Amino acid sequence: MTAARTSAPTTTAAKAPAITATGLRKSYGDKLVLDGIDLDIAEGSVFALLGPNGAGKTTTVEILSTLLRTDAGSARIAGHDLARDTEAIRSVIGVTGQFSAVDNLLTAEENLLLMADLHHLDRREGRRRATELLRRFELSDVTGKTAATFSGGMRRKLDLAMTLVGDPRIIFLDEPTTGLDPRSRRTMWDIIRGLVADEGVTIFLTTQYLEEADQLAGRIAVLDHGRLIAEGTADELKQLIPGGHIRVRFADSRALEAAAGIFGIAARDEESLTLRIPGDGSLPSLRAVLDALEATGVAAESLTVHTPDLDDVFLTLTGQPRPATTAAAAAAVPPKENV
Known part of the structure; x- marks a missing residue:
């Protein structure tokens, strides 16, 4: 402010x-x-x-x-x-x-001056406005080139x-x-x-x-x-869209099995040695997962958080x-x- x-x-x-x-x-x-x-x-x-x-x-x-x-x-x-x-x-x-x-046949400046005429600006104000806009939009170097280029x-x-x-x-x-x-x-x-x-x-x-x-x-x-x-x-x-989760990867199937016993609602992927634990991506939910793993002595190799994005919103709705x-x-x- x-x-x-x-x-x-x-x-x-x-x-x-x-x-x-x-x-x-x-x-x-x-x-x-x-x-x-x-x-x-x-x-x-x-x-x-x-x-x-x-x-x-x-x-x-x-x-x-x-x-x-x-x-x-x-x-x-x-x-x-x-x-x-x-x-x-x-x-x-x-x-x-x-x-x-x-208009492809007009230069950058001529296109702007045409708009100035349509807005009934006088010649001096029209040129001032065109010059200002060409500068603002970084088009000053192509002022005299036709739009076709x-x-x-x-x-x-x-x-x-x-x-x-x-x-x-x-x-x-x-x-x-x-x-x-x-x-x-x-x-x-x-x-x-x-x-x-x-x-x-x-x-x-x-x-x-x-x-x-x-x-x-x-x-x-x-x-x-x-x-x-x-x-x-x-x-x-x-x-609005469900599907947020925390993805935890483990070094071996034994660790994966132990973690799956802690998080009963998690989806297990044996091939990638990962658990998908439902969560909203907030710090409290992330901390709860880490605390549970630490309390039981299960070591994770990596952890990633997925929250729905606008793609998910668009495709779902x-x-x-x-x-x-x-x-x-x-x-x-x-x-x-x-x-």
């Missing part, structure tokens, strides 16, 4: 949510894509929406960014009503889609820089690092962290990379068959058969006009 914030009054009002949504629904013919989702996303945070292909992630982004009408439900973006204040919402958001909006990572950085020309307070990033190599992906992560930490920007992130959500997001929601089936911090989601809900059934819910 900085000194300035330490000296500030402690009775300041809580910040309004950056994004709220209630009962968002969307169908295409008889295909129900979104089945009444609710969202509450804090200002100045990273929120990640996970889900398999076809779960409704991009549809959610398109609705909240005013690109697509809802069939029912309501939402507020930066305090503006989605149904009535479309232009006000568009003035405070930015969208970086799955596919780059970069850029690598995938450079194109994604330029694409995000173009989104920032309008100085948005909320940014929708729809799978922003798809196809990038690990180094370029981590560069994008650093840029996203900086936007939140340094400028208080709110990031709505959809991603196929579970490590990305784990690294960046304060809160994560899992979307499947158009429904939110889980939401929380990464740690909270991991705690998603891919189940769709509930018996169709667009026709959803049509029984009176639609609310929205944008």
Whole structure:
């Protein structure tokens, strides 16, 4: 916490949510894509929406960014009503889609200046903003080169820089690092962290990379068959999934046999000379295992702890058969006009 914030009054009002949504629904013919989702996303945070292909992630982004009408439900973006204040919402958001909006025939600078013109910035401010963004995204050396010559990572950085020309307070990033190599992906992560930490920007992130959500997001929601089936911090989601264990390896079968007598519920693997002892990975559970081994004089060669990760969460929670809900059934819910 900085000194300035330490000296500030402690009775300041809580910040309004950056994004709220209630009962968002969307169908295409008889295909129900979104089945009444609710969202509450804090200002100045990273929120990640996970889900398999076809779960409704991009549809959610398109609705909240005013690109697509809802069939029912309501939402507020930066305090503006989605149904009535479309232009006000568009003035405070930015969208970086799955596919780059970069014009290959223009240079890096020309792409940014084009965005400045679209945001009705005057020439001097547009050039100042373009120069600043080229520097921030480490693209100053390729200012005059056409985007067609850029690598995938450079194109994604330029694409995000173009989104920032309008100085948005909320940014929708729809799978922003798809196809990038690990180094370029981590560069994008650093840029996203900086936007939140340094400028208080709110990031709505959809991603196929579970490590990305784990690294960046304060809160994560899992979307499947158009429904939110889980939401929380990464740690909270991991705690939903059983399967944590302590894996203990022994030097010989005699030690393994002795240890198996101590931990009756452990799963024994004779070939690898290991026991899998159920545990949540906490220090108390680990200490209890070590204390039990020491008290009985059984020596272990190695010990490792496994706790469920977001891969486990994703694979366990998603891919189940769709509930018996169709667009026709959803049509029984009176639609609310929205944008």
